[in-house]
Structures are given as structure tokens and as C-alpha cells.
Amino acid sequence: MITTISTIGKNVNETVRFGAWLANKRSSGKIAFLQLRDGTGFIQGVVVKEEVGDEIFSKAKSLTQESSIYVTGTVIVDERSPSGYELQVKDIEIIHESIDYPITPKEHGTEFLMDNRHLWLRSRRQAAVMRIRNEVIRATYEFFNNNGFVKVDPPILTGSAPEGTTELFATKYFEEDAYLSQSGQLYMEAAAFALGKVFSFGPTFRAEKSKTRRHLIEFWMIEPEMAFVEFEENLEVQEQYVSYVVQSALKNCEKELKALGRDTSKLANIVAPFPRISYDDAIKFLHEKGFDDIVWGDDFGAPHETAIAESYDKPVFITKYPKGIKPFYMQPDSERDDVVLCADLIAPEGYGEIIGGSQRIHDFELLKTQLEQHGLSLETYKWYLELRQYGSVPHSGFGLGLERTVAWISGVEHVRETIPFPRLLNRLYP
């Protein structure tokens, strides 16, 4: 095995050689401190002139930020080092000299950092967020595999629009019009009838002119769909899943969360069950809080959701929204026809909606009526309607936005830091 910084504790008092980049450097006339980064971690290399000689010492002193090197040295335990280890450097071989690296160890603005996203990813903070993203994905697969779900991949190029209202990216499919997927849900419903419990993980595209810290044009969703599962059980799966992911991140990303300065006590508390509040009660609550502008039948805006979420220290389900503000496929409540069996899960600390889910209509006639009332083409949705003609069963599912979830767990302000190369309004590069 090659030596890496993350496992260098195994090589104490040994002389090792490994590849690294120079993250930063401090030096005096006779000693130099190199902050070395190899992708797995950081370690400080100490170069003492008396020990390495003039040639290697001046090579160390003239190293530029982000130059790549092979470094040889002895690993020692040192209490002055944050990681506990230091490298007493014996030799340096320059692989490539970096000239005028743009991201200096000083503050930078958002636009500059985004223009340099390909380099910004090297920073301690960004690397930590990427590791947390990886852990959320890993824990997602683990949770669903442990619970009998099958991963199914819905198409990215689609001919129809799952939710007619939002903006779609249009493209050509040879002679036909096609759209980039903004949800795999309808396909996952078909898959649930084939495999029972399924989940997807893939990119989705929304051509919305949204420009907030919660929005990306291209983002990744996890979309489970479950046959024979109704409203209540759907919520239970969601709270179990979200708790599992948060607890996994707490356990496996301790270093990363610390590097980000995340208050982990807030995450430790994220354990199922989560509180539920009905849309009706949420409206009453908002009126009590002084939101006079909202009436029954209106959808909530971000300020409303935040006000509700602030009353809880866990994610909160807002359930049973009015039929009129929700998509055509949601199952109406059997006790009252004006609300549907849906729930949004709102994350704490202002991170907004991380899950939208519902029980789906399984009755053929009802779904057909809904499609017609929403002005959608029966021809386009023929295959989707057919699922209700051949052994239809009650079923439910939900979609979790990966980047919002990672932003919440990491405690970063903006979702753009939770995806390697964010696609934002007016930003397609790098």
C-alpha cells in the first residue's frame, strides 16, 4: 500500500515517501513549515536547514502554492500539530511547479470562487463537504439495501413532463422533442409494481429562474417508491431514512463536520419519529405568528416554511395540503376530498424542504379524471394510466433533494457548495 496522510499514524518513526501538493508554507532563515495535502488529509512537513543542507532547504523555501511534489521524511508524533503527527522532511522532488495559483490563503468573493470551482474543490472546507456528500450517498444505498429496496434507474431523457407546471429543459431526440428529467417518479411507480420497493438516485433538471441558497438548476434526487404502502407508513420510512443518514454522517464524518464548524449537538438530536403538523394547523399557526397574508388554499412560501420549522428542533412533516396546489397524481384523503395524502419534510435551521412525498392515486377512473382536469394528454400518460389497469395497488413514494440535505448536515449556507460543479442560473462553467 502506498502511504497516505490519512493513514500516516501507522508509519510513526518510519521514513516514508508520498506524493502531495503544497497547500501553504511558512519559513524563516533556517526552518520551513510546509502544509502538505494529498487528497486524504493534511500534514505539516518540517524542513530544517542544518539537517537537509542548502540545496533541499532552498528548494523547500522556493516551493509555490499547489506545486506537486514527492516528499520523503520521517513521521513523528508531535503534540504541537493539530493532527498529532508531523513529517521531518529529508528530501523533496518537484513533480510540477504551480505558477500564480489564484486561490490564496485569504478571503475571496463568491463569484471568484465559483469561477475557480475546479481549484476551490482542493480547499479543506470544500473537500470536507464532498466527503459528507459521499457519506450521505453511501448511507442512502445502505439504508435502502438493508430494507429490501431495489435500486432502479429511471431515464434522464423523457418525452413527457411529470409535473406540467415547472419549466423543463427541452432538447431534440432525433426528430422528436424531448426533455431532461425533472423527476423519475412516474417510472419508479412502474418499477414498484415490478419489484415491490424501489429507489432511484440520479440527476434532475429544472429550468426555473430560481436564485436562492436552496436552488440548483441540476440537482440529485433520491426517489423511493413502495407498493402496498400508504400515507402513514410512507412518513415512517422517510423519518427512518433521514435519521439513518444523519446518524451515519455523525459517526463517519466526525473530522469533516469539525472542520466545517458544524454544531453536531443539533444533528445528534435527529432521531425518528419526527413531528407532524397538518396544513390546516400550519395555517392556524401562521396566523398566530402574524402572517396575515396567507389564507387556506395558498401554498407556503419560504418564509412560511421557515417560521414553521423554527418551532421544532427536528425536521417537521407538513401533511395533507389542499388538492388545488398539488400535482395531479396525489391520492385524496378518504375522509375529506379537498386535501391530498401528501407531506413535505422541512429541515430545521432554515434549510427548507428536503422531501416531498405522497400516496399516489391507484384508481384508474380517478387518475384519468385528474389528468383531464389538469389539461394533460391522455395519450402521453397512456402507459402511466395503464399501471392502474393491471392489478393496481395503493402505493406511495417520495423524493429527497440530496444537495439540500447535505447543506443541512454540513451546515453550509448555500447548496452550491454541496455539489462538485454546480449548475446555477447564469452559470454553466466550469
Added chain:
RNA sequence: UCCACAGUAGCUCAGUGGUAGAGCAACCGGCUGUUAACCGGUAGGUCGUAGGUUCGACCCCUACCUGUGGAGCCA
């Protein structure tokens, strides 16, 4: 699409109707335990673009462009 704020050195920012400033980065020098190291020096500018007002505009006015935050919409 709408609202608010911003655009000055590579970066982060200050600045006054009368000849353009700092810190960091770069370069040169100093310093044996630094933690965004420190100290001295050098170099670096069509002040977003186009008009206008003025004896004179980086500064005031208009339009546009770009960015940031937000609204709507949504994960």
C-alpha cells in the same frame, strides 16, 4: 420576471468633484517552531461599459452589462 445591494491592483476592500490607496498574493532580502506566521523593500490601475452634467468625474445623472442576496416556483 420583479425587488434590494454591489462592480477600484491577481484577490479582499478603503477612498475624495481637483495627479489612485491598504492588506494579502507575486518578486528581492531578513528571521530556528510557524499556524490566514512575522519584518523591510520592489513591481502592479483605461476605477464594469456607453453616453451626459461640469473648467475638471473613480465620485453626480441616465441607460446597459455583470455579480450577490431575496421573491415567485420548487428538492
